[in-house]
Every structure is written in structure tokens, then in C-alpha cells.
Amino acid sequence: MTTTALVVDDEPQILMIIKFALETAGITVETASDGGRAWDKFTKKYYDLVVLDLMIPVISGISLAQRIRAMSDVPIIMITALSEESDRIKGLESGADDYITKPFSPKELTLRAQSLLRRSKALTSEVVTNGPLRVDMRQHKAFVFGVPVVLSSIERRFLEVLVQNLGEPVTYRELLNSVWETQDESGGKDMIKMTAYRLRGSLGPEGAALVQSVRSVGYMMPEL
Incomplete structure (x- = not known):
């Protein structure tokens, strides 16, 4: 069965890097450039993974993660250029399962995504x-x-x-x-x-x- 991820970032270059990295690992990727478009997509389709930036327009990364977590247990990875501990805590408290700071290694992001997907598969075998x-x-x-x-x-x-x-x-x-x-x-x-x-x-x-x-x-x- 195909594994599909929703990637949300307002920087086209970051979207392209993440999309390429995940697709190289065999994950189908759909993208959105703001929280509003991402939420619209999420409510119309099932995703196995969500990767989103903290600082996105229309609906913030924090608010989007909270909305997603309220209706789904899909794994969420939060990405941000902010390195303060308080920002990481806010991201995790909003429902994110993992957190990675820009600049990041595409390989590390892929490994974290695969780890979350394995854990999610084990928990949701039913x-x-x-x-x-x-x-x-x-x-x-x-x-x-x-x-x-x-x-x-x-x-x-x-x-x-x-x-x-x-x-x-x-x-x-x-x-x-x-x-x-x-x-x-x-x-x-x-x-x-x-x-x-x-x-x-x-x-x-x-x-x-x-x-x-x-x-x-x-x-x-x-x-x-």
C-alpha cells in the first residue's frame, strides 16, 4: 500500500528538497504552501505522515498541528528556523511527534520520517x-x-x-x-x-x- 505524506512549507526550495528526499525513500508526497491549503487537503484525503513548517501563512504551523491532532493520530514532524527551546516545546505541545531545526539534513529528516512511520504502523495495524x-x-x-x-x-x-x-x-x-x-x-x-x-x-x-x-x-x- 502506498505511503503518502503531506508537506507544508511556504519556501518553494524547502518544499522541493523535502519532496525529493521523501520520494527517494519511496514515499508519495503532496505539498501545500500555506496552512489553509494544507488543511483543505488534509480534510479530503488520508495521509500517513505530515511534515510542516512552524512559520507558515494563513493557518500557523502550531494551529494546523492542533487541528490535525484533534481529528487524527497521523505522525507529524515540525520544521522551523527557530531554535529556542520554548518554540520546540510549543511545537511538541501542539501535537507534533518530532521536531527538526533548519538548516537540516534531508537524510536525517527521511530517517526520522521512516522511524515515525514504522512506529505508527505498529500502533495502527488494525x-x-x-x-x-x-x-x-x-x-x-x-x-x-x-x-x-x-x-x-x-x-x-x-x-x-x-x-x-x-x-x-x-x-x-x-x-x-x-x-x-x-x-x-x-x-x-x-x-x-x-x-x-x-x-x-x-x-x-x-x-x-x-x-x-x-x-x-x-x-x-x-x-x-
Whole structure:
């Protein structure tokens, strides 16, 4: 699965250096030149890593890190030309996982990024990403384009069963057993169809692509 980083800096040369360093390490990179553009991107897509400068326009690095941390546990590396301890502390308190000071070694930045990604992968082994959807099976939370999705307990269990069987059909009987913990099929199909309908609505415009019916069998979530 592709690892994607969002890099935010208002200096084009710094953006280019970081982008080249991370891409050389096999990480796909998207960039933004200010906090506003970065926030807009972050709320529409899942990223595995965020690298941002403390001093960026529109939304400051501190405020952007706080916003990101409020909705995601994505690893954040803060970069800045400021070397005061108080500035480093502010960056870490805002939610950053690591801190590096300009001028920096692209190799060191890459190594720090890889270390954070390894740690994050170990902690989020139960997080499944499929297209715009991200499901945290451990915390029972779902996100579409990074935005939290509000689900009923039945919708959540239905979604998790589909995710656990990604790319494979789940039969009506299996859904009844896993979601409702019953094998009584009287009225079961109608109940399943209604739940699938509601789940699609909760997932928004992407719902129809994520929750698909398999005629005479049940439902599935295709790999996107």
C-alpha cells in the first residue's frame, strides 16, 4: 500500500528538497504552501505522515498541528528556523511527534520520517484504508477523506464486517450472525438492506461505491 505524506512549507526550495528526499525513500508526497491549503487537503484525503513548517501563512504551523491532532493520530514532524527551546516545546505541545531545526539534513529528516512511520504502523495495524475510507477497528471509528463519520452501533458493526472481508462478498447469513448475532432469517434480508441503505447515506457520496449489494448473496466492499 502506498505511503503518502503531506508537506507544508511556504519556501518553494524547502518544499522541493523535502519532496525529493521523501520520494527517494519511496514515499508519495503532496505539498501545500500555506496552512489553509494544507488543511483543505488534509480534510479530503488520508495521509500517513505530515511534515510542516512552524512559520507558515494563513493557518500557523502550531494551529494546523492542533487541528490535525484533534481529528487524527497521523505522525507529524515540525520544521522551523527557530531554535529556542520554548518554540520546540510549543511545537511538541501542539501535537507534533518530532521536531527538526533548519538548516537540516534531508537524510536525517527521511530517517526520522521512516522511524515515525514504522512506529505508527505498529500502533495502527488494525487501521484499514480503502480509497477515501479509513476504519480504525480498535477504536471503532470511521473517516471518509479524513472527516469522522457518525454511525449507529449497527451501522458500525456492518461496516467493520465488510472491511474485515474486503473484496469478498459477505452473505446475508454471515451478516445476520456477525452484526445482529442471530441466525434467524425471518425478516433478516429486509433488515440488512435497510442497514446497508442507511450506512451508504452515513458515508456520504462515496457510500454507493463502498457498500455494494451482491445479488442473491449479500453485500461486499470492493477494493478501491
